[in-house]
Amino acid sequence: MSLFADVILPLALADSYTYEVPKELENTIQIGHRVIVPFGKSKFYTAIVLRVHKNRPDHIALKEIHSQLDSNPIVNQHQLKLWQWISFYYIAPMGDVYNAALPAQLKLESKAYVSLSSNYGEIDTQLSPTELEIVNYLQECKRPQQISELSRDLNNKNLHSHINALTAKKVVSVTQTINPKYKERTEKYICIHSQFNESTAQEALKGAPKQWELYQFVSGFLKKNNVTSISRKSLLADGTFTTSILTTLINKNVLDQFEMSNSRLNEKAIHIDYAKELTPHQQEAYEEVKKVFKEKDVCLLHGITSSGKTEVYIQLMKDAIERGEQVLYLLPEIALTTQLTNRLKAAFGNDLAIYHSKINDNVRAEIWLKMISDNPYKIIIGVRSSIFMPFDNLGLIIIDEEHDQSYRQTDPSPRYHGKNTAIMYAHFQKAKTLLGSATPAIESYYNALSGKYGLVSLTERYENMALPTITLVDTKDLRRRKIMKSLLSPLLMEQMQEALANKQQVILFRNRRGFAPILECNSCGYTPKCKDCDVTLTYHKYQNRLKCHYCDASYPVAKECPECNEGTLQHLGSGTEQLAEEVSTLFPDAVVARMDTDTTRGATSYEQILNDFSQGKSQILVGTKMVSKGLDFDNVRVVGIIQADSLLNFPNFRSHEDGFQMITQASGRSGRKGEAGRVIIQTSNPNQPIFDYIKNNDFNNFFNAQLTERNMFKYPPFYRLIVIKLRYKYENNVAQAADYFAMLLKNTLGERVLGPAIPAVGRVQQYYIREILLKMEMGYPVAQVRNILKQYEGTVRQRSKFKYIRIHYEVDI
Numbered sequence: 001m002s003l004f005a006d007v008i009l010p011l012a013l014a015d016s017y018t019y020e021v022p023k024e025l026e027n028t029i030q031i032g033h034r035v036i037v038p039f040g041k042s043k044f045y046t047a048i049v050l051r052v053h054k055n056r057p058d059h060i061a062l063k064e065i066h067s068q069l070d071s072n073p074i075v076n077q078h079q080l081k082l083w084q085w086i087s088f089y090y091i092a093p094m095g096d097v098y099n100a101a102l103p104a105q106l107k108l109e110s111k112a113y114v115s116l117s118s119n120y121g122e123i124d125t126q127l128s129p130t131e132l133e134i135v136n137y138l139q140e141c142k143r144p145q146q147i148s149e150l151s152r153d154l155n156n157k158n159l160h161s162h163i164n165a166l167t168a169k170k171v172v173s174v175t176q177t178i179n180p181k182y183k184e185r186t187e188k189y190i191c192i193h194s195q196f197n198e199s200t201a202q203e204a205l206k207g208a209p210k211q212w213e214l215y216q217f218v219s220g221f222l223k224k225n226n227v228t229s230i231s232r233k234s235l236l237a238d239g240t241f242t243t244s245i246l247t248t249l250i251n252k253n254v255l256d257q258f259e260m261s262n263s264r265l266n267e268k269a270i271h272i273d274y275a276k277e278l279t280p281h282q283q284e285a286y287e288e289v290k291k292v293f294k295e296k297d298v299c300l301l302h303g304i305t306s307s308g309k310t311e312v313y314i315q316l317m318k319d320a321i322e323r324g325e326q327v328l329y330l331l332p333e334i335a336l337t338t339q340l341t342n343r344l345k346a347a348f349g350n351d352l353a354i355y356h357s358k359i360n361d362n363v364r365a366e367i368w369l370k371m372i373s374d375n376p377y378k379i380i381i382g383v384r385s386s387i388f389m390p391f392d393n394l395g396l397i398i399i400d401e402e403h404d405q406s407y408r409q410t411d412p413s414p415r416y417h418g419k420n421t422a423i424m425y426a427h428f429q430k431a432k433t434l435l436g437s438a439t440p441a442i443e444s445y446y447n448a449l450s451g452k453y454g455l456v457s458l459t460e461r462y463e464n465m466a467l468p469t470i471t472l473v474d475t476k477d478l479r480r481r482k483i484m485k486s487l488l489s490p491l492l493m494e495q496m497q498e499a500l501a502n503k504q505q506v507i508l509f510r511n512r513r514g515f516a517p518i519l520e521c522n523s524c525g526y527t528p529k530c531k532d533c534d535v536t537l538t539y540h541k542y543q544n545r546l547k548c549h550y551c552d553a554s555y556p557v558a559k560e561c562p563e564c565n566e567g568t569l570q571h572l573g574s575g576t577e578q579l580a581e582e583v584s585t586l587f588p589d590a591v592v593a594r595m596d597t598d599t600t601r602g603a604t605s606y607e608q609i610l611n612d613f614s615q616g617k618s619q620i621l622v623g624t625k626m627v628s629k630g631l632d633f634d635n636v637r638v639v640g641i642i643q644a645d646s647l648l649n650f651p652n653f654r655s656h657e658d659g660f661q662m663i664t665q666a667s668g669r670s671g672r673k674g675e676a677g678r679v680i681i682q683t684s685n686p687n688q689p690i691f692d693y694i695k696n697n698d699f700n701n702f703f704n705a706q707l708t709e710r711n712m713f714k715y716p717p718f719y720r721l722i723v724i725k726l727r728y729k730y731e732n733n734v735a736q737a738a739d740y741f742a743m744l745l746k747n748t749l750g751e752r753v754l755g756p757a758i759p760a761v762g763r764v765q766q767y768y769i770r771e772i773l774l775k776m777e778m779g780y781p782v783a784q785v786r787n788i789l790k791q792y793e794g795t796v797r798q799r800s801k802f803k804y805i806r807i808h809y810e811v812d813i
């Protein structure tokens, strides 16, 4: 009886594929193993075994698994369950989930090699000029060649058909070779050959003083450090000994050289300093969380800024580790600062690994391999994607800054929400999840109040640091009365002056990068737009370029208007770049630093800007929402929010939630022991109720007001949203496909279907976009909607003109 395996391929096609298990693998193959399988004409891929069974599928053309890569599973059962859940819930191909989850270095690729048949001389056949050229070339280089190498060397991109012809004539054969990508890092070490000791070596090296000197150095080093070998690199580092002397000693068999694996994981011994003692409030919160976890799987810790949530996390993490469990600590990318990781490293030392987007592929693979070893990390602190790490014994997930929108992955697929996925992962492992924030997401707080989650509050700041005083400035009024001419109001300037005079610091928050967002012709009103996207370009003064913030395309700046050839292009509005420039002019004695995605592209520049600021090397920090995240400065006296309206005016049901969170978080950066910070919010519309909530630190009333609106307009937490996005090069086709899809859906789902509509940005990178929005009441069965969507997507694609339209889903936006 044959054995079959369903495997996951790293392709955005079906969920799994069935292969026959060859006899020799029948006893070894296991779920979670990597296997190499043929796919398509001549390609091989690394696949993951999802199921092993004895049910021969109906269709006939079944291929065999080529080989098995692992002796132990590389992906565990919890992970496979999670992948399946993500694929189902977020309506994303399983191959996309696999691709996102497994580090690139653990996926192997096959390469095709062409070799000349050994009996080529005896074959009697006619060859075309190109075929002859290939054969001559292969003869000349005497070894198999990759097709890509052949193409390059013969300067011909279309060799495939010729190679196929040669294969048919049996002149050449094509074989697939699989190249491992992940390489263990090794280092060369030198030791003394066992047959030598001090006196026999001296005897052997008589008359070669340099060699004897080297021998003595090595032997002295080994004795002094009580080790058996020295690294070759360090032995030769200072130039005292040459490579040739060393080689001679190795050739004489006095010294031996060997290779040893040398992990990339930086495991310097770290001094472990025990956690700080909790304050009575923190202790109480800690006890309450533990109590909640006796009854519930998820707990929300609502602790105001600087209440010491991190200390509470550290205690809970220690408890989990003591029970022998693992911990995952999630953070938004930009809140993952050295400030925080140093604190956690000090508490947990080498039990902990840090995982973020700037870690290189080999280190990623090594962390993964360590996680599936006998001695895995106990803690991973990382960004959204670390939910894909292989935990086998997860006890606790902490989601810090749980309100943060960057937990959502929008592109590429799988488009998932890291927070909900983490809660699911915890559920599969019977682990607990702690959500922490000073400004909880509306949905999380709703779940806490309705009893689905537990709720614990921390309402005191550490050492009773006063909360900042918040003042609103009406910029429209000031401008009308000609009192305010720059981007800064007189009050803000006065406060900044005072702070700087007292050697204190200032943060200015402006949620828009670039110089002036928009250039406009002063004669005809023309504004430059991206040629591939429906987006107005942003002016970047330093580079003197116009940039598209959607596709990153950059354009030169025309002085004269290209539309009317009469007017000139002038600035409208302002971004961080202009703000920083203006502040430098107004405060010439202060060092002004700017932090936004333009200034933080490099791996370290962002740490550098923060370090300089926290050491007082700069006094004024100007930035986008990056400056509002997880930072802990102790000398910031004033926080200014410039053009707060721009935060609130996005056409999105979450814009007030985001605005509330950003302003509150940014405000939290001000103040220090015994002295309240000052926050100045500049707005042209100070009468909006949201400013009262922010001013009074009144989360509860803000929450209630939001909830009323959400209910009225059918948004979460009362409704689940799914956006269907259709994209195509031709506008007509995509518009028709969207109409058709929406019509099919309306037949079944009725008024839950809205649209299709053209989104605010209707074209990106030459693709026209249409959106259909689904609003499903909470009780509506999740599986049923997904089935309906898949079925109708299939119906739409059956029409040939819609076949290649790109369709994807964004669930719980």
Ligand code: ADP
Binding pocket: 276, 277, 278, 279, 282, 303, 304, 305, 306, 307, 308, 309, 310, 311, 462, 632
């Ligand atoms: P949150 O995450 O709630 O904003 P943090 O945990 O970052 O607050 O704490 C704010 C500051 O107070 C940090 O510098 C931290 O070291 C300090 N702190 C908080 N709790 C304690 C404690 N129990 N003992 C000593 N320092 C503390």
Ligand code: ZN
Binding pocket: 530, 531, 532, 533, 535, 548, 549, 550, 551, 552, 553, 765
């Ligand atoms: Zn663009």
